[in-house]
Amino acid sequence: MITKWDKAVIVLVLMIALLSYIIFSYAIFGEHAEGIEIFVDGKEYASYSFADITEDKILRIETEQGFNILKITEKGALMTNASCPDKIDVKSGEISKSGQMIICIPNKVLVRITGKNKLNVDKVTY
Amino acid sequence: MSIFVSLGIILQYVENTILFTPVPGGKLGLSNIVSVINIFLFGGPNALVVSMLRAFLGTMLTGGVSALPYSLAGAFVSTISMWGAKHFFYPGLSMVGISVIGACLHNVSQIFVASIVFSSGYIFSYMPILLVVGVICGFVTGVFARIFGNRFLKRKDIL
Numbered sequence: 001m002i003t004k005w006d007k008a009v010i011v012l013v014l015m016i017a018l019l020s021y022i023i024f025s026y027a028i029f030g031e032h033a034e035g036i037e038i039f040v041d042g043k044e045y046a047s048y049s050f051a052d053i054t055e056d057k058i059l060r061i062e063t064e065q066g067f068n069i070l071k072i073t074e075k076g077a078l079m080t081n082a083s084c085p086d087k088i089d090v091k092s093g094e095i096s097k098s099g100q101m102i103i104c105i106p107n108k109v110l111v112r113i114t115g116k117n118k119l120n121v122d123k124v125t126y
Numbered sequence: 127m128s129i130f131v132s133l134g135i136i137l138q139y140v141e142n143t144i145l146f147t148p149v150p151g152g153k154l155g156l157s158n159i160v161s162v163i164n165i166f167l168f169g170g171p172n173a174l175v176v177s178m179l180r181a182f183l184g185t186m187l188t189g190g191v192s193a194l195p196y197s198l199a200g201a202f203v204s205t206i207s208m209w210g211a212k213h214f215f216y217p218g219l220s221m222v223g224i225s226v227i228g229a230c231l232h233n234v235s236q237i238f239v240a241s242i243v244f245s246s247g248y249i250f251s252y253m254p255i256l257l258v259v260g261v262i263c264g265f266v267t268g269v270f271a272r273i274f275g276n277r278f279l280k281r282k283d284i285l
Contacts (some may be wrong), residue, residue, distance in 0.1 A: 005215060006223030012232050013261050021254035028251050042245030065192065084192065101248060103240075106192040110244050 014018055029099035034115035036077055038070070041108045047070060063107045070111060079104070127168075127176060134160040134180035138186055154263050155229055157184065161205050162225050163278055170209030175202040195243070196236045204232035218275035221275060227266030230260035 019086055035049040040063050048057075057072040058080075066083025076096030079089040089104035098115030137156035157180055164173035181201035185193050208228035211219060219227075233256040241249045 001220065002222055003218060003220045005219040006226070009219065009223045010188070010261055010265070012228065013257055017254040017257035017261075020257070024254065026250045028248065039244065039246060042243075045263055091257060099248075099251065101251070103249070105196070105240065105243075106190065108192075110246055110248070112248060 029097060030116050031097055031115045032115045033076065033096055033098045035113075036072060037114055039110040039112075045109075047114075050074065061107075061109055063109060065107045068104055068107055068109050075076050076113065077102070079111070082107065127172065130160055130164055130176045131183065132178045133157075134176065135187065137193070138180065148170050155232065155267055156270075158204065158225060158228060158232070158264070158267040159274065161201075161228065161273045162208060162221055162268065163275040165209055165224075166207070166221070166275055166277055170213070174202070174205045175211065177205040196239050199235045199239045200232040203226040203235035207231045218244040221270075221272045222265060222268035225271055226261055226264030229264030229267065230257055233257065233260045241273040 017085045033050060035088040040047045053072055053074050059070045068079055069081040071078050071080050076094045078094040079102050082089050084104055084106035089102050092102045095102055095113055098113050101112045103110050133243045134157040141154055161173055161177045164176055178201055181197040185197040208224050211224045211227045236252055237249055241247055
């Protein structure tokens, strides 16, 4: 049987999830995308402003582990191909809102959309 | 003991081969079934050794070296937490609740590893979805663990 405590644990975790979702969505996510940042292995690899992007741009990111092909459009970005076996980054699809990310764990590549969040704070530091 | 290691590896392999992963890190964690049963049958230390061995060997087989820190951290944290949960809260908390705790902390520990690997706190924005996934997966594996575990417990004499 599912006990009282089991239910309590499930409810508690779901509440933590909801609470952290609300906090993150205000602190990190926003509607207005300004640019794009690409990090490899924790270091900044490249960054672009959407104001400068007038046509689709294909970027090949070379890492120690392999490569990722990133397509940057006027509104967002998507990973079109990658050397990693799971292809989770490719399956993530297109990101276009500020705060959204594509990560490739095997290649240690992180792509995120920069811009103002809902609190209109430019950057969040941890 | 080695039977349990190989059971875990097989489940991990099957899961990687046939199951589609909708979100990064969203896996059912079938080998968690083995860890839960193990804690009940042979106790925490044994389960910890088995799950670490399983994580090491299984990941070498399926995910490659880059997935190793995630897998080891996940196995370590989830087994320790389920052992603790069983020790302090069983039977108030059933196998299902214990499994949910293990699955959620497994995911949280992997977010920590990812934030270290990427040296970026932005990874934590995956936490809400991974917690929800953890609840669902932990629930499912917990139910399986109870079905199989009760049969094992009844026939402990043959093991």
